[in-house]
Amino acid sequence: MLLTVMGEFAYPRDEAIWTTALVRVLGGLGVEGHAARQAISRSADAGWIERERIGRTARWRLTRSGKKIIEDGMHRATAFLDRSEPWDGRWLVLLVSVPQGERTTRKRLYGGLAWLRMGNPTPGVWLTPHVDTAGDLRDLIAEFNLTDTAISFIGHTEEVGLSDEQIVQRAWNLAELAETYRTLLTRYADHRPANGDEVLLSYLELRNYLQQFMRLDPQLPEDLLPKWVGHEASDLFRDRRERWLAGAWERWEEILREARPNGAD
Numbered sequence: 001m002l003l004t005v006m007g008e009f010a011y012p013r014d015e016a017i018w019t020t021a022l023v024r025v026l027g028g029l030g031v032e033g034h035a036a037r038q039a040i041s042r043s044a045d046a047g048w049i050e051r052e053r054i055g056r057t058a059r060w061r062l063t064r065s066g067k068k069i070i071e072d073g074m075h076r077a078t079a080f081l082d083r084s085e086p087w088d089g090r091w092l093v094l095l096v097s098v099p100q101g102e103r104t105t106r107k108r109l110y111g112g113l114a115w116l117r118m119g120n121p122t123p124g125v126w127l128t129p130h131v132d133t134a135g136d137l138r139d140l141i142a143e144f145n146l147t148d149t150a151i152s153f154i155g156h157t158e159e160v161g162l163s164d165e166q167i168v169q170r171a172w173n174l175a176e177l178a179e180t181y182r183t184l185l186t187r188y189a190d191h192r193p194a195n196g197d198e199v200l201l202s203y204l205e206l207r208n209y210l211q212q213f214m215r216l217d218p219q220l221p222e223d224l225l226p227k228w229v230g231h232e233a234s235d236l237f238r239d240r241r242e243r244w245l246a247g248a249w250e251r252w253e254e255i256l257r258e259a260r261p262n263g264a265d
Helices: 002-010 019-028 033-045 064-081 103-115 131-143 164-171 174-188 197-216 229-259
Strands: 049-054 057-062 091-095 119-122 125-128 151-155
Touching (some): 002 033, 002 057, 002 229, 033 049, 103 131, 131 151, 174 229
């Protein structure tokens, strides 16, 4: 949530945000003050934001690393909200195994593979129709020092073993994801926030949901997954952004003015 706020309002202008403004907005999103300050501290420890001390107060700015995370998220969001291009039938396939004793490595690797929208239809096999992520996959495997044991290639399936449709069914838990999408669509179908805090918080809440779905949805081509409910959700995200963005920025500017200490620039 903190990175959602920073990405939406700090990144566009490369602006530093007062602690009180961040805590206030996160509080409106259901994060208690102590937890909000802890999130700020942990984000600073992770190298995503850095503090600018001004008198007895502080404000926070995205670091280069933090900007990279935001830019990656923006790139992914653009792809998520656009309709996928026709699929040429090729898969990017990875064959990899991690020793049983290296549970932390395995967990982190699997998280990285999921972020690359790769699914796991059978043990040791990961794949995605997004073959353009081969470079990112190469970097990920190198990061975990698995280049000597991993095998990757791009190609079509043959009429041996699982079909493309069966691969999709096994590689991703789409039934649960579809139900989550339907819940979101029901919740926001008739939601019309008033100006002020309500539109700002509704906008940020929905943008945060977008970030979550980007990690869960493999964004499969329509050739593999026709009539996917996720397309309805992407339409909703686009529509609400157009409707709520101006009002959200207006309220955000007011909060910044209210949070600014006397005499501060």
